[in-house]
Amino acid sequence: MTATMTPAPPTTSQENHRVPWRHRQGAWWASPALLYVPALALMVPVFVIPTLVMLSLSFTSEPGGLHWYVQAFQSDLVRAVLIRSFAIAFTVTAISLLIGLPYAAIARRAPRPIANVLYGAIAASLFFSVIVRAYAWLSILGHGGPVQLALQWLGIDTDGLRLVNSPFGVVVGMVQYGVPFMVLAIADVMRRTDDNLERAAATLGSGPVHRWIHVKLPMLKPGIVAGVTIVFVTTLGYYIIPAILGSPREMMIGELIGSQVGTTLNWGYGSALASILLVLTGLALWLLNLLGRK
């Protein structure tokens, strides 16, 4: 884009944002890219370098080599924790999608005051503290809480049910955390879809279910993939909610890593576990990105 003295032709809003000086020929010290420097000067030493240090410690801590990785992969505990983390992340993502997709669709179609309540609930829940939310579930699902009393009143034996300190509790808490992100991702794409396509499909004789599957879902796919990605990746490595609502006997990988803090002897082991989670997270992001592009 070159700057000219003639009046600019009417640009689309998208182009308009890209108009400002690119400084292709300008001096390097006037490049707008330099505005990145202060933020990067914070991010690199605080996040990038520590992560690299951790990765290298996983190979160099006494006795070095692949020792800590071998130990991690030979451990039945680690294997069980990894399988559980994936199973819980998968369950939470699936339920969040099953709730979030219709929720976004309903919020878009509902009359104004109800739509405001539905969007407001999403915004408010994003601002509620995670630790407060997990704690609230502890009292609601816990021993003597309203849910247990209601089940007893219905004549259901609650002695064998573990509503908290169990994977069930973790799923309840994590879905509450995940749904708003899923709704935001889907609603964002929904806002940009063209309703006329659906109308056209209806004119051509497509029923409501057929329309959803063949017209609407393909249009919403980028939002669904974005929502699935953020919910799956955050659940996989989450620490606080599983630590409060789960049980120490049924840990997730984030808790296992957290429990290494303070045990000064096991730098290598902790680093290896964190590196494994890092690689698995990267793998999940990559796979979901592939899925989104197709």
Add this chain to the structure above:
Amino acid sequence: MKPRPVTMAIGIVFGLLVAAYLIVPTLTVIPMAFSTSRFLEFPPPGYSTEWLTRFFQDSSWTDALVRSLVVAGSAAAIATPLGTLAAYAIVTAARRANRLAEPILMMPMMVPVVISGFGLYLVTLLLRTPGNLGVVVLAHAGLAIPFVVITVTASLRSFDFRLVRAARVHGASAAGAFFRVVLPVIGPGVGAGALMALMVSLDEPVVSMFIAGDTAPTLPVRMFGSITYELNPLVPVAASVLTVVTLTLLVGSLLLTRLTRRRTAV
């Protein structure tokens, strides 16, 4: 397509139930803060302000609260200008620079916080500076930067950059044009970003716990310890205090977002 009234009615009931699931459980901490029981009981057997007074008389809790507010304020004071500059770069710089810088800026959103927290913990051990609250502030600022960047980028995207060109033509310096033309317009967006940064820090227990958990616990760390190791009747009070603070931030940011929309609307 207009859905049938029955379908819509079922949909609305479903939507309101989900909205209740998202919001109502969290609000139960407020009546529990005024409970007469020292156990976790909902609904509370009776109401009193006993725990509320005890909370504000217990220095271990008030210290944690003050510490949290100071950390959040400092982190937001660092993250807001850095994030605003980076957002300006995203909108104006060459695409090649963006491709290099953006993944690093967005890293805290993708990498689980246990991983970056654990890395930072190892580095403080290697440098023999454990328990340092300054490191917590820097880490929180870093965690908040993506939120500031996203919020400010959104308001810059609807900003008309021809205004800057007009200012420069009339002799304003680059910095002058930024402070006197851009900032007044995107100011509310920057303010919303700052509130997000405060929120991120106030609700961040993991890094704070790894770095300064034993020596200088923030409010979430103190709460987390009380939830997992003891059943403390002061936790609901702490939770209510935190909820009131975050709701205030929410209302503030909604107002600021509305203001941004009004100012950038051309």
